[in-house]
Amino acid sequence: GAGVSQSPSNKVTEKGKDVELRCDPISGHTALYWYRQSLGQGLEFLIYFQGNSAPDKSGLPSDRFSAERTGGSVSTLTIQRTQQEDSAVYLCAGTPGLASHEQFFGPGTRLTVL
Amino acid sequence: DQQVKQNSPSLSVQEGRISILNCDYTNSMFDYFLWYKKYPAEGPTFLISISSIKDKNEDGRFTVFLNKSAKHLSLHIVPSQPGDSAVYFCAAIWSGGSNYKLTFGKGTLLTVNP
Numbered sequence: 308g309a310g311v312s313q314s315p316s317n318k319v320t321e322k323g324k325d326v327e328l329r330c331d332p333i334s335g336h337t338a339l340y341w342y343r344q345s346l347g348q349g350l351e352f353l354i355y356f357q358g359n360s361a362p363d364k365s366g367l368p369s370d371r372f373s374a375e376r377t378g379g380s381v382s383t384l385t386i387q388r389t390q391q392e393d394s395a396v397y398l399c400a401g402t403p404g405l406a407s408h409e410q411f412f413g414p415g416t417r418l419t420v421l
Numbered sequence: 422d423q424q425v426k427q428n429s430p431s432l433s434v435q436e437g438r439i440s441i442l443n444c445d446y447t448n449s450m451f452d453y454f455l456w457y458k459k460y461p462a463e464g465p466t467f468l469i470s471i472s473s474i475k476d477k478n479e480d481g482r483f484t485v486f487l488n489k490s491a492k493h494l495s496l497h498i499v500p501s502q503p504g505d506s507a508v509y510f511c512a513a514i515w516s517g518g519s520n521y522k523l524t525f526g527k528g529t530l531l532t533v534n535p
Contacts, residue, residue: 311464338521340522340523342523342525347527348527349425349427349510349525349526349527349528350465350510350512350523350525351525352522352523352524355521355522363522366522398464398465400464402521408453408455408470408514408516408521408523409455409467409470410467410523411467412457412464412465412466413464414462414463414464415462415463415464
């Protein structure tokens with residue numbers, strides 16, 4: 308596809324359940340970011356992947372959050388034992404490489420934890 | 422500790438008039454700034470950017486001004502159109518950092534009235 312895609316677009320889950328969010332970046336975009344936007348807040352950095360380098364996980368809020376990127380393309384963000392405060396829109400973004408600061412965002416996944 | 426601040430949560434202007442959105446930052450290491458526009462249920466889309474070596478960048482109806490001494494930037498939209506109604510995020514980056522993560526403000530909701 309031409310743009311960044313994310314699935315599902317909406318996810319409602321019960322507290323304590325695990326969820327998996329998927330991001331399919333633009334082909335050739337070597338850098339991939341996950342952000343989340345909680346209600347009334349700006350976008351909060353979660354994790355960064357660049358090529359084969361070790362990911363920068365400095366933004367992950369707790370050890371219940373993890374992410375992986377397979378084959379330098381698709382990425383999944385997993386939240387274990389979800390809590391109500393995890394409710395947010397989770398956004399994925401990519402860039403062609405370190406020379407470009409402009410990030411291309413997907414439409415996001417709205418996660419609601421009941 | 423909010424490093425990028427957009428102190429106006431909302432702004433309402435009349436069609437044809439100028440919209441001015443403001444952004445302040447605290448981290449003097451930031452050397453590149455971007456504005457993103459976000460419609461409901463969509464991901465942010467890149468609008469315009471400016472490097473710290475410049476004080477102005479213009480693209481059509483959009484102009485970004487940077488005042489480094491004041492750690493302040495603003496986005497001017499002239500003339501404003503109803504289709505400009507969206508949330509505008511200011512973002513900053515430190516090119517010397519290891520992950521090029523964007524630090525976002527909380528956003529300003531712009532409403533352009535016909």
